[in-house]
Amino acid sequence: xxxxxxxxxxxxxxxxxxxxxxxxxxxxxxxxxxxxxxxxxxxxxxxxxxxxxxxxxxxxxxxxxxxxxxxxxxxxxxxxxxxxxxxxxxxxxxxxxxxxxxxxxxxxxxxxxx
Amino acid sequence: xxxxxxxxxxxxxxxxxxxxxxxxxxxxxxxxxxxxxxxxxxxxxxxxxxxxxxxxxxxxxxxxxxxxxxxxxxxxxxxxxxxxxxxxxxxxxxxxxxxxxxxxxxxxxxxxxxx
Numbered sequence: 332x333x334x335x336x337x338x339x340x341x342x343x344x345x346x347x348x349x350x351x352x353x354x355x356x357x358x359x360x361x362x363x364x365x366x367x368x369x370x371x372x373x374x375x376x377x378x379x380x381x382x383x384x385x386x387x388x389x390x391x392x393x394x395x396x397x398x399x400x401x402x403x404x405x406x407x408x409x410x411x412x413x414x415x416x417x418x419x420x421x422x423x424x425x426x427x428x429x430x431x432x433x434x435x436x437x438x439x440x441x442x443x444x445x
Numbered sequence: 446x447x448x449x450x451x452x453x454x455x456x457x458x459x460x461x462x463x464x465x466x467x468x469x470x471x472x473x474x475x476x477x478x479x480x481x482x483x484x485x486x487x488x489x490x491x492x493x494x495x496x497x498x499x500x501x502x503x504x505x506x507x508x509x510x511x512x513x514x515x516x517x518x519x520x521x522x523x524x525x526x527x528x529x530x531x532x533x534x535x536x537x538x539x540x541x542x543x544x545x546x547x548x549x550x551x552x553x554x555x556x557x558x559x560x
């Protein structure tokens with residue numbers, strides 16, 4: 332089966348600019364996650380969708396980050412305006428609804444904010 | 446409470462040796478403990494996982510040892526190979542207040558296997 336697709340793979344922007352990332356999960360996976368992975372750290376969950384509804388966005392900096400999942404499939408994560416500390420890899424993952432919901436990760440988008 | 450503490454931060458092992466990575470947690474509500482392997486430029490991939498009612502799980506050269514009373518678990522890689530060089534993350538699953546489960550990751554161990 333095809334894996335989780337993400338684009339772009341790399342993005343360099345100036346601080347205060349806006350940026351958007353796109354994710355296409357594995358077909359049929361109801362749950363979609365966005366993670367932020369700062370260099371040298373483990374992934375940190377930003378937001379979790381179940382179909383097209385948000386089930387956990389407790390760690391999403393809502394003053395600058397937003398995410399949506401239209402029609403319960405693709406998702407976009409936006410940062411506006413970006414700060415230097417937003418430099419990180421943004422990972423998208425998806426899972427089915429089995430008991431231990433293994434998460435399958437995409438390759439990530441590496442964001443550099445200058 | 447929601448943290449998973451991982452050590453060491455980096456590890457160098459000779460080819461054929463045993464690599465050991467340790468993790469500890471506080472939250473007794475965690476009910477699933479996966480290990481992820483991440484190569485440069487790739488997303489993490491599930492390597493092996495264990496539930497707290499089991500003390501050990503082995504898959505090929507990879508073994509998880511789980512000590513529920515100590516709230517610790519570890520990954521052992523036997524006969525380590527250069528292809529095992531990667532970053533390894535331990536993790537734990539917790540039910541969030543919204544009733545959706547989420548994975549909490551350790552800080553990672555960068556493993557290098559010397560030929």
